[in-house]
Amino acid sequence: MTPFDTETCRRYALQHFPDICRARPADSHKGTFGTAAVLGGSKGMSGAALLAGEAAMYGGCGKVLVGLEHYPPPAHRARLELMIDDAAAVAAADADVWIVGCGLAQTDSAAALLQHVCQRARVLVLDAGALHLLPKHPLPAPSADTVRVLTPHPGEAAKLLKSTPDAIVQNRVWAARELATRHQAWVVLKGHESVIASASGFLRINRNGNAGLATAGSGDVLAGLLGSLLAQGIAVEQAVAAAVWLHGAAAEWLAARQTGPIGLLAGELPVAVRWLRNRLVTVAGNN
Numbered sequence: 001m002t003p004f005d006t007e008t009c010r011r012y013a014l015q016h017f018p019d020i021c022r023a024r025p026a027d028s029h030k031g032t033f034g035t036a037a038v039l040g041g042s043k044g045m046s047g048a049a050l051l052a053g054e055a056a057m058y059g060g061c062g063k064v065l066v067g068l069e070h071y072p073p074p075a076h077r078a079r080l081e082l083m084i085d086d087a088a089a090v091a092a093a094d095a096d097v098w099i100v101g102c103g104l105a106q107t108d109s110a111a112a113l114l115q116h117v118c119q120r121a122r123v124l125v126l127d128a129g130a131l132h133l134l135p136k137h138p139l140p141a142p143s144a145d146t147v148r149v150l151t152p153h154p155g156e157a158a159k160l161l162k163s164t165p166d167a168i169v170q171n172r173v174w175a176a177r178e179l180a181t182r183h184q185a186w187v188v189l190k191g192h193e194s195v196i197a198s199a200s201g202f203l204r205i206n207r208n209g210n211a212g213l214a215t216a217g218s219g220d221v222l223a224g225l226l227g228s229l230l231a232q233g234i235a236v237e238q239a240v241a242a243a244v245w246l247h248g249a250a251a252e253w254l255a256a257r258q259t260g261p262i263g264l265l266a267g268e269l270p271v272a273v274r275w276l277r278n279r280l281v282t283v284a285g286n287n
């Protein structure tokens, strides 16, 4: 397990993702940091969409909408800062970035919601349930001025590539590249040492994180964090890899405090991400 070390993190972040280490301008307002909208949360899985929404807020996004398919959700301790409504209402709102799929159902109405958002979204992150819908409900190819990011785990990648999770794990670089080309998208093939690939040939293997991330909802947190960085205007070339790296670094930071890897909760990651982002800004001498 990689131990957490602030100085190593600082050097790595400054070299690879300098834009996440920049301080906020003194005259900034919430509009400066973008609006992200999360769509998902079917019956029994509202937590997935709420986790993504919380991660987007703690990641630094200015405003976060959460559209739940199952609305209102059962009693949930959701952050009051989140703007929560039913999925159809949120799908009609304006947002800089859409994060679709966390707890999304496998129904015709979920497929219609995805198609509707796809037509309006300039930046679209597709996770979990949205990825499961793609084989039966393919999306039109993205236009040149749009950004699409897919975040499959090996089970989801296997479904998209008509393969098996084991075969995907054995051929992770190939699978990530193949998905990126087929979907004209950025791809994060998740798991131990996630593979990041783009249709234009970017390839990176993320080496941080730990087995504490092998817990329900940690992928939802990653999707929210990724959408958050994109909503803040961080270029996709930095945002995708930075989100995966921050997610891993957060798990290391928590493990260094004995809050993991055993029993780490996905809902604990966003606070650690916030600590890290602020720490990176401070040690980068930007504050």
Ligand SMILES: NC(=O)C1=CN([C@@H]2O[C@H](COP(=O)(O)OP(=O)(O)OC[C@H]3O[C@@H](n4cnc5c(N)ncnc54)[C@H](O)[C@@H]3O)[C@@H](O)[C@H]2O)[C@@H](O)CC1
Residues within 6 Å of the ligand: 044, 045, 046, 047, 048, 049, 101, 102, 103, 104, 128, 129, 153, 154, 155, 156, 165, 166, 169, 190, 191, 192, 216, 217, 218, 219, 220
């Ligand atoms: N609190 C909540 O509401 C939660 C809701 N969730 C939602 O539940 C839905 C179903 O997601 P799940 O991922 O649980 O189920 P899936 O059926 O999508 O995938 C689980 C299967 O994928 C394969 N797999 C996943 N990661 C792998 C890896 N690293 N290596 C090899 N094989 C791997 C395994 O075969 C595993 O059984 C999603 O919409 C998700 O967003 C989950 O995120 C958990 C938390």
Ligand SMILES: Nc1ncnc2c1ncn2[C@@H]1O[C@H](COP(=O)(O)OP(=O)(O)O)[C@@H](O)[C@H]1O
Residues within 6 Å of the ligand: 128, 153, 189, 190, 191, 192, 193, 194, 208, 209, 210, 211, 212, 213, 214, 215, 216, 217, 218, 219, 220, 221, 222, 247
């Ligand atoms: N052993 C591990 N080492 C590093 N990262 C891991 C490990 N296991 C899981 N992860 C990360 O945790 C997240 C799990 O996401 P996912 O499988 O979608 O879970 P969920 O659907 O429950 O949210 C991914 O970002 C993945 O890369």
